Amino acid sequence: MTLLTALIALGTLALIFGAVLGYAAIRFKVESDPLVEQIDDILPQTQCGQCGYPGCRPYAQAIANGDDINKCPPGGEATIRKLADLMGVEAKPLNEAQTENVKRVAYIREDECIGCTKCIQACPVDAIVGASKLMHTVLADECTGCDLCVEPCPVDCIDMIPVATTPERWKWDLAAIPVRMVE
Amino acid sequence: MPGLFQQIQAGKLWDFHGGIHPPGRKEQTNQKPIAVLPIPDRLYLPLRQHIGVAGQLLVKVGERVLKGQQLTGADNSMAVPVHAPTSGTVLSITPHTSPHPSALPELTLVLEPDGLDEWRQREPLNFLTCDNMTLLSRIQDSGIAGMGGAGFPTHIKAGLTQPVDYLIINAVECEPYISADDLLMQEAATTIVKGIDILCRLLNPKAVLIGIEDDKPIAAAAMMAACSQREHYYVRIVPTKYPSGGEKQLIQLLTNKEVPNGRRPADIGIVMQNVGTAFAIAQAVLDDHPLLSRIVTVAGDTLNQPQNVLALLGTPVSALLDACGFQSQPQQRVIMGGPMMGFTLPDLSVPVVKTTNCILAPTAQELPAASTEMDCIRCSACADACPASLLPQQLLWYSKAKDSDKLQEYNLADCIECGACAYVCPSEIPLVQYYRVAKADIREQQREALKAEQAKARFEARNARLEQEKQERQQRNQQLAAARQQQQLASGANTAVADALARIKAKQAQAAPADERSKEQILAERELKKQQARAHQQQKAQQQKEQQQNAQQQAAEQPNGQPEQTPAATVNTDIKAAALAAAIARAQAKKAAQATEQHATEQQVIPAPGTDKSDEAVVSAETDPRKAAIAAAIARAKAKQQAQTENENDTSAPLTTAGAVNEPVAVSDAAAEDPRKAAVAAALARAKAKKQANAEPSGQTAVSATDAVVADAVVPDAVVTEDPRKAAIAAAIARAKARKQADSENS
Numbered sequence: 001m002t003l004l005t006a007l008i009a010l011g012t013l014a015l016i017f018g019a020v021l022g023y024a025a026i027r028f029k030v031e032s033d034p035l036v037e038q039i040d041d042i043l044p045q046t047q048c049g050q051c052g053y054p055g056c057r058p059y060a061q062a063i064a065n066g067d068d069i070n071k072c073p074p075g076g077e078a079t080i081r082k083l084a085d086l087m088g089v090e091a092k093p094l095n096e097a098q099t100e101n102v103k104r105v106a107y108i109r110e111d112e113c114i115g116c117t118k119c120i121q122a123c124p125v126d127a128i129v130g131a132s133k134l135m136h137t138v139l140a141d142e143c144t145g146c147d148l149c150v151e152p153c154p155v156d157c158i159d160m161i162p163v164a165t166t167p168e169r170w171k172w173d174l175a176a177i178p179v180r181m182v183e
Numbered sequence: 184m185p186g187l188f189q190q191i192q193a194g195k196l197w198d199f200h201g202g203i204h205p206p207g208r209k210e211q212t213n214q215k216p217i218a219v220l221p222i223p224d225r226l227y228l229p230l231r232q233h234i235g236v237a238g239q240l241l242v243k244v245g246e247r248v249l250k251g252q253q254l255t256g257a258d259n260s261m262a263v264p265v266h267a268p269t270s271g272t273v274l275s276i277t278p279h280t281s282p283h284p285s286a287l288p289e290l291t292l293v294l295e296p297d298g299l300d301e302w303r304q305r306e307p308l309n310f311l312t313c314d315n316m317t318l319l320s321r322i323q324d325s326g327i328a329g330m331g332g333a334g335f336p337t338h339i340k341a342g343l344t345q346p347v348d349y350l351i352i353n354a355v356e357c358e359p360y361i362s363a364d365d366l367l368m369q370e371a372a373t374t375i376v377k378g379i380d381i382l383c384r385l386l387n388p389k390a391v392l393i394g395i396e397d398d399k400p401i402a403a404a405a406m407m408a409a410c411s412q413r414e415h416y417y418v419r420i421v422p423t424k425y426p427s428g429g430e431k432q433l434i435q436l437l438t439n440k441e442v443p444n445g446r447r448p449a450d451i452g453i454v455m456q457n458v459g460t461a462f463a464i465a466q467a468v469l470d471d472h473p474l475l476s477r478i479v480t481v482a483g484d485t486l487n488q489p490q491n492v493l494a495l496l497g498t499p500v501s502a503l504l505d506a507c508g509f510q511s512q513p514q515q516r517v518i519m520g521g522p523m524m525g526f527t528l529p530d531l532s533v534p535v536v537k538t539t540n541c542i543l544a545p546t547a548q549e550l551p552a553a554s555t556e557m558d559c560i561r562c563s564a565c566a567d568a569c570p571a572s573l574l575p576q577q578l579l580w581y582s583k584a585k586d587s588d589k590l591q592e593y594n595l596a597d598c599i600e601c602g603a604c605a606y607v608c609p610s611e612i613p614l615v616q617y618y619r620v621a622k623a624d625i626r627e628q629q630r631e632a633l634k635a636e637q638a639k640a641r642f643e644a645r646n647a648r649l650e651q652e653k654q655e656r657q658q659r660n661q662q663l664a665a666a667r668q669q670q671q672l673a674s675g676a677n678t679a680v681a682d683a684l685a686r687i688k689a690k691q692a693q694a695a696p697a698d699e700r701s702k703e704q705i706l707a708e709r710e711l712k713k714q715q716a717r718a719h720q721q722q723k724a725q726q727q728k729e730q731q732q733n734a735q736q737q738a739a740e741q742p743n744g745q746p747e748q749t750p751a752a753t754v755n756t757d758i759k760a761a762a763l764a765a766a767i768a769r770a771q772a773k774k775a776a777q778a779t780e781q782h783a784t785e786q787q788v789i790p791a792p793g794t795d796k797s798d799e800a801v802v803s804a805e806t807d808p809r810k811a812a813i814a815a816a817i818a819r820a821k822a823k824q825q826a827q828t829e830n831e832n833d834t835s836a837p838l839t840t841a842g843a844v845n846e847p848v849a850v851s852d853a854a855a856e857d858p859r860k861a862a863v864a865a866a867l868a869r870a871k872a873k874k875q876a877n878a879e880p881s882g883q884t885a886v887s888a889t890d891a892v893v894a895d896a897v898v899p900d901a902v903v904t905e906d907p908r909k910a911a912i913a914a915a916i917a918r919a920k921a922r923k924q925a926d927s928e929n930s
Contacts, residue, residue: 045635047642055642125641144638169630170285171623 035064035086042082046074047124048146055124063087070094074145104160105143106150110135112157119149119158187438191349191390191417197439199432201570202424203603205359205523207398211482211489213362217370218492220506226294226497227279227534228254228265233328234335235261237290246273249303251473254292257323263336264326267294268475268495270301282519282533284526291534294497305471310381315342318385318468325467326474326537331428331457332520334538337464340454341385348452349438350388352379352461354395354402355421355428358521361541363478364458366491368395368402372409375458378465379416386454391416392437393458398423425523426601430455432570444597459540479535481507483544485515494535501531503542514552518543522550523602557610565604565614571597575604575614582621587628590621598622716768728918 033041039060046056051071053059063069069083070092077094084091108119108128115133127143130136138149138158150158163169185193231237238255242248248267257264274295278288308321323338331353352375356364368375379391393410395403397420410416421427421436431442434453442448448455459477466472476496482489487508494503500517518525519533521541535542543550565575574593581589595618604614 040639043635044631045639045642047638056639124645125638126645127641142637142641144634165285165287167281167283167285167287167289169627170283170287171620171627 036060038086039063039083042075042079042086043072044075044079044144046144046146048074048144048148049124050074050146068092103163104145105140105163106138106145106147107140107159107161108136108138109157109159110137112155114155114157116154118152118154122148122152124148188389191392191438194417194419196419196421197436199427199435199570200572201568201603202426202432203568203606204423205425205606207423208359208482209362209365209398211360212480212491213365213399215490217366217478218490218506220492220494220498220503222269222296222298222300222495223498223502224295225274225499226268226271226296226495227499227532228268228292228294228497229279229281229534229536230255230265230276230290230292232265232334232496232536232538233263234333235259235263235328238262238264240276240292242273242292244273244275247271247297248273248294249301251303251305251471251475253324253326253473257326260339261336263323263328263338264473265292265496266326266473266475268497269294269296270299271296280530280533282528282536282539286529286533307471308468310384310468315385318381321468321471322464324473325463325471327460327463327467328474328537329457330459330463330477330537330540332524332538332540337456337460340449340456341382341464343386343449343454345449346452347386347388347449347454348390349454350379350382350386350391351433351437351453351455352391352393352458353428353430353433353455354393354399354406354458355433356399357396357423357425357428358523358541359425360482360543361480361521362399363480363491363540365399365402367459367462367478368399368406371462372402372405374465374469375406375462376409376413376416377469378461378463380413381464381468382454382456382461388454389415393418394421394427394433394437395419396421396423396427425603426570426599429570429599429601431599444594474537477535477537477539479503479539480541481544482541484546484549485510485512485544496536497534499532499534500528500542503535504531504544509544512546514547516545516550516552518545518550523606524600553613554611556612559610559612562609564607564609568603568607570601570603571599573598578621579612579614579617582617585621585624587621587625590625595621595625712768712771716771719768724918728922731912731919 036057037060040057043056043060049055050073051059051062053062059067059071063083069087069089070080072079073094080094081091106119106128113130113135115130115135117130117132117136119136120128120130124146125142125144127139128136128149129139145160145163147160150156150160230240236259239258240254241256242252242254247270248254249270250267252267253264254267254273255264256262271294274293276290276292279291279293280286281289281291283289308317310318319338319342322341323336327337329335329337329340354364354368356362379393383391391413393406393416395406395418397403403418403420407418410418419437421433426432427436430448433455434440434442434448434451438453440451440453442451442453463474467474474496476493478491479494480489480491481503486504487510490507492503492506500519504517517528517531519528519539519542520526522543522545525541525543559576559579561576563576566573569575571594573595577593578590578595578598581593582595598615598618600615600619600622602615605612605616608614
């Protein structure tokens with residue numbers, strides 16, 4: 001008789017808890033970010049296409065579908081590490097074909113520009129302003145340094161110049177504080 | 184338990200966590216009066232001397248400016264102008280080493296003083312009668328930014344709309360060596376209090392707390408005397424401890440309130456201003472004397488006369504040091520700011536700016552350069568000293584690992600970079616430098632993240648725009664097309680097309696009754712056509728032969744009974760085209776024959792006269808001519824074989840044709856699948872036929888020989904579709920041989 005009571009009591013408890021947990025699972029369900037969104041948030045959004053895909057989102061999609069995580073030169077090692085954490089794979093070194101480079105922005109030598117609008121069409125983030133047969137210029141703040149405008153230019157008047165360091169952007173460098181002889 | 188305000192009124196002080204007690208070394212300078220420097224030869228005025236953005240330049244190179252004249256505009260709320268500290272000429276506006284730890288060149292205006300010190304026109308304000316906006320714009324136009332070190336634009340802090348409980352005047356000056364505020368209070372306490380009055384007018388606080396460290400008794404007494412008439416001004420003497428001058432630390436000391444993580448003091452009803460700022464406000468409002476100079480402590484054992492000097496903004500550090508009897512030593516360091524938070528200057532042309540409170544020229548014994556860094560021994564002395572209650576050793580660990588997530592988790596952003604941790608560290612780890620690097624990295628990452636977000640938004644907006652443009656273009660094209668069609672309908676331009684369509688229909692309608700003709704008739708027509716095609720083929724074969732063989736063979740050919748041979752005109756026609764046409768025709772014939780086979784009996788139908796042939800041939804030619812041609816060729820090959828065997832049985836020529844028709848259905852299927860094989864098979868068949876023909880005795884009629892020749896000529900056409908030229912040659916050779924044999928037989 002005691003055995004039966006115990007069984008009934010435990011069974012009832014199990015049912016109650018099961019019902020509560022089941023209800024909570026539905027009612028308080030946490031909508032997790034889709035994987036592609038999470039990957040896309042990690043990518044640097046330069047839209048440069050150096051990974052071989054037309055933009056960061058397509059590459060995010062490709063990673064979600066199992067592509068390599070080491071194809072993003074603008075993101076560099078930091079991005080690869082984050083992607084490796086997210087995807088639960090081994091962090092690989094950056095693809096040999098793609099070299100990490102310093103941050104640059106496009107600069108149009110304005111007196112050489114013929115106003116062909118080809119770079120405007122190539123820019124993935126609309127960071128080049130100008131009109132047909134009028135001089136174009138790059139909005140340096142919006143430029144992602146993707147290089148896509150350099151190739152279409154028929155007169156090669158676009159340079160990729162490294163971003164100048166300003167006191168605001170300057171990173172303290174332990175070894176670089178110059179201690180000079182003061183005469 | 185009394186309320187907070189009562190406790191503050193009662194003079195209660197609190198304490199903050201940690202802190203250190205470095206030697207003060209203020210006695211070098213705090214007993215001497217403020218020295219006034221002579222006007223230097225050049226003044227270097229960085230266009231941006233505060234936190235925020237530089238104003239627009241208002242002067243040109245070569246222009247003469249008066250003392251107090253604005254050099255840059257206050258065109259932006261985060262911009263405060265820079266003024267000419269004395270009258271003179273603008274020499275140049277070029278990048279010059281900035282008074283910043285990075286020492287990166289910044290745009291700097293170089294002024295050559297003319298020594299006249301000629302003032303612009305000044306308009307003092309009576310702050311009791313003018314409104315707040317006038318006061319605030321005067322503060323901004325006078326170029327006042329926080330003079331304690333951070334350089335935050337004062338008009339923003341003074342123009343807060345939030346209710347303010349406490350205005351705290353920071354006169355703690357906790358860093359060693361520095362005594363600039365001390366001297367200012369000693370000499371100008373009444374002006375400072377007037378400045379505080381103006382701030383009270385703007386902010387309307389419940390109480391003003393003036394925090395002074397207990398190592399400045401003269402200044403404290405002066406301030407107390409100056410404040411004696413103001414009943415809600417409280418001078419609070421705080422114990423000496425570094426860094427009680429930090430904003431958050433002083434708030435905690437005086438009010439026991441903590442500024443929440445990531446918030447500002449204004450969020451808890453507190454505004455803090457430096458005592459020097461209060462003095463500058465008073466000068467700006469009451470005398471219309473913009474921020475042109477500041478008191479700088481020049482100290483260090485390498486100086487003969489360490490003292491506080493009133494230096495014009497833009498004075499090069501070298502001029503300050505020279506005025507104080509600087510004796511340079513080997514490995515000499517000159518530090519801008521105090522020994523705890525200052526930075527080593529790369530060269531001495533760096534100017535004094537609004538935030539410069541101290542120039543330190545210590546000897547090597549006095550302030551040794553950083554020695555070798557050793558490993559962290561986890562003594563936790565840094566954690567005990569940290570005024571922000573952080574865990575410096577953990578932060579060091581994660582700074583070295585560049586783990587920004589963990590650093591943020593351990594509240595690196597709350598670090599005030601006071602350097603107390605590095606000061607107490609027995610391993611001499613420059614902890615604060617690591618934190619600065621890490622903070623800069625995190626800032627950079629945040630900037631990048633923001634940029635990435637913007638870039639993404641722009642990229643998506645662009646894609647959306649391109650898509651929309653594409654759709655609009657399509658829509659427009661469709662509309663244009665529709666409009667064009669309607670226009671044509673309206674103008675009747677398309678009647679020609681409509682007419683043509685009508686004609687086609689009419690023709691089809693006429694053609695329809697023809698189908699109702701009797702099957703026999705059709706069959707007869709087809710048979711006729713077939714025969715015609717055959718004849719044509721023979722003729723063509725002859726022509727080909729003629730072209731390729733010599734005249735002798737031509738002559739021999741005549742008796743073979745080919746009277747339809749046409750002369751040169753036919754010979755000239757393109758062989759290939761003719762071959763193709765013939766193949767098509769043959770295919771037609773073959774098909775027709777097959778159809779006949781299925782529907783009718785084996786009996787031969789006599790062609791009905793007067794039926795049109797050409798029309799039918801063209802219509803059926805539309806069906807895959809190539810395949811049909813191959814099939815036909817194979818069928819013919821078979822027919823040839825049969826004919827040969829029949830020849831052996833001495834049957835007549837016409838029957839051979841009928842017999843040949845029996846087979847092809849099965850063969851053509853196979854042929855369609857593998858034309859090449861079929862061609863080979865056909866070739867073999869031909870070879871056999873020839874052998875048999877050769878074996879036939881001379882008693883045979885000329886007809887059989889002719890048939891052989893015809894077959895030879897016809898079969899290669901199948902091969903023609905694959906390799907016409909080769910096949911043509913092979914066929915020609917075969918024909919020549921056959922002819923020779925026939926000739927020999929005939930003779």
